[in-house]
Amino acid sequence: MTDTPFVPSFDEPTGEGRKLAIICSKGTLDMAYPGLILGNSALGEGIETHLFFTFWGFDMINKKTQGNLKATLLGNTAMHMPQGLGGIPGMTHLATSQLKKAIAELDIPEVPDFLDQIVASGGHLWACRLSADMNHLTEADLRDDVEGIISASDFIEMTAGAQLLFI
Amino acid sequence: MPTTTIAGTQVEVNEEGFLSNPDDWNETLGTEFARLIGVEMSEEHWRLVKFLREDYKSQGETPTLRRVSTQLGLPVKQLFTMFPGKPAKKMSYVAGVPKPKGCV
Numbered sequence: 001m002t003d004t005p006f007v008p009s010f011d012e013p014t015g016e017g018r019k020l021a022i023i024c025s026k027g028t029l030d031m032a033y034p035g036l037i038l039g040n041s042a043l044g045e046g047i048e049t050h051l052f053f054t055f056w057g058f059d060m061i062n063k064k065t066q067g068n069l070k071a072t073l074l075g076n077t078a079m080h081m082p083q084g085l086g087g088i089p090g091m092t093h094l095a096t097s098q099l100k101k102a103i104a105e106l107d108i109p110e111v112p113d114f115l116d117q118i119v120a121s122g123g124h125l126w127a128c129r130l131s132a133d134m135n136h137l138t139e140a141d142l143r144d145d146v147e148g149i150i151s152a153s154d155f156i157e158m159t160a161g162a163q164l165l166f167i
Numbered sequence: 168m169p170t171t172t173i174a175g176t177q178v179e180v181n182e183e184g185f186l187s188n189p190d191d192w193n194e195t196l197g198t199e200f201a202r203l204i205g206v207e208m209s210e211e212h213w214r215l216v217k218f219l220r221e222d223y224k225s226q227g228e229t230p231t232l233r234r235v236s237t238q239l240g241l242p243v244k245q246l247f248t249m250f251p252g253k254p255a256k257k258m259s260y261v262a263g264v265p266k267p268k269g270c271v
Contacts, residue, residue: 005199006171006180007203007204008184010260046251046253107233108233108270109233114271120243121244
């Protein structure tokens with residue numbers, strides 16, 4: 001009975017020192033989720049995770065818009081519907097509510113709640129300086145847990161050695 | 168399937184070291200699993216582990232962190248404090264159930 005028990009190696013070797021940075025550049029509901037899901041999973045694996053919001057991705061952290069992202073048929077042939085339908089009034093609303101329903105059925109949180117969970121799990125949220133300036137937004141317009149509005153070079157510096165995902 | 172000796176008992180584990188058969192689990196094993204990964208079991212830890220086991224039994228799969236958090240009313244932050252680093256995997260290991268398959 002002297003053998004060492006076989007125990008899962010939870011703390012090595014992936015977690016230690018691995019770092020992930022996700023650039024969220026889209027403001028549609030469907031494209032908000034890939035970054036949130038991957039970021040959340042990385043945190044669950046003990047990986048230091050940073051989310052950087054730029055351009056349309058700002059809608060994900062803008063207090064006014066974060067709960068109100070939409071999905072559209074337009075420009076998305078993967079919806080497998082005639083593109084002409086997408087322009088009919090009400091279609092964006094319909095696509096959005098369908099998607100929201102599908103997401104809720106899988107017990108996946110809405111965008112603001114998902115970001116809450118990511119921050120509670122130790123994730124870091126950053127906003128892009130240029131996007132803020134272009135849209136005349138300040139820190140007061142953004143979620144309180146956004147750690148700062150930073151420049152592109154700050155971001156590059158901060159993510160030295162990190163794995164990068166552009167979404 | 169490899170076997171390993173935990174708390175003086177021979178148990179069957181999978182290739183990652185998780186208990187192969189959730190029915191082989193008991194509290195002594197749970198305590199020892201926790202000790203082996205550096206987790207000290209509090210009353211809250213036991214409540215969580217018991218929920219994991221019951222939910223696994225009734226749902227047929229291990230709950231994800233989000234489900235644990237919403238069902239038990241425990242903030243996600245606290246789950247990371249109780250099982251640092253990789254909470255979902257660590258709590259399922261201690262509870263003797265497979266690691267969760269869900270993404271969120």
